[in-house]
Amino acid sequence: MTSEQSVNGERADILDFLGKHRHFLRYTAQGLTDEQASTRSTVSALTVGGLIKHVSAVERKWAEFAQGAGGDEVPEEVEFTPELIAEWEDQFRLTESETLAGVLAEYEKVAAATDDLVRTLDLDQAYELPAAPWQPPGVFWTVRRVFLHIAAETAQHAGHADIIRESIDGQKSMG
Structure with a gap:
């Protein structure tokens, strides 16, 4: 199946859900200057531009995982240097x-790129999550669950961005 072919059923639902929440996230940035996109308008250190950057990086990493890239193992102990x-x-x-x-x-x-993967990957294929201090070994996620996780992350951060944007100039994504 090529990315130009139409999809239906579960894949169409995943694409629609991802698209809707990506729209809300992008909407929070509409009309902002770089300075406004970098504004910390709440007690949080989060910014609209920073959230979009973060969501993009997280989505890229999970898309790699959905293709079988398990990622690097996270060490049990990390020295939190100023540089890190x-x-x-x-x-x-x-x-x-x-x-x-x-x-x-x-x-x-x-x-x-993620949308192309939603259209083509085996949604039932499962991979073991990378080792991490918060993750017990032997936990597997299907590709389907990875895409749902990307959508949930996007939705959560779109809500964060909406609050930050509303604090900047009153614009809201909904309501």
């Missing part, structure tokens, strides 16, 4: 070299 903390924080904000337009364009590429 800064690197972690940069996942949730626009850095000096990034723009809102740039992260939105990257998000579109990631979304298109």
Whole structure:
């Protein structure tokens, strides 16, 4: 099945659900300047631009997992150096070299690639989750569950972005 072919049933539902929540996330950025997209308008450190960047990276990582890439093992103990903390924080904000337009364009590429996977991968194929301190060994997720997880992450962060955007200028995604 090519990405141009129509899909129906479960795959169409997954694509629709992903598309709807991606729309809400992108909508929160509509008309924002780079400065506004980097604004911390709540007590949280989250920003609209940073959330879009984060969701894009998370979706890319889960899409790789859905193709059989188990990912790197997470060490049990990590030394939280200032550099590691800064690197972690940069996942949730626009850095000096990034723009809102740039992260939105990257998000579109990631979304298109994931949509192609929804159309073509075996939804029943399962892979073991990577080792992590919070994850017991031997837990498997189907590709279907991975796509549902991506949709849930997107929806959750679209809600975060909506609150941040409303605090900036009153715009809301819904209501």
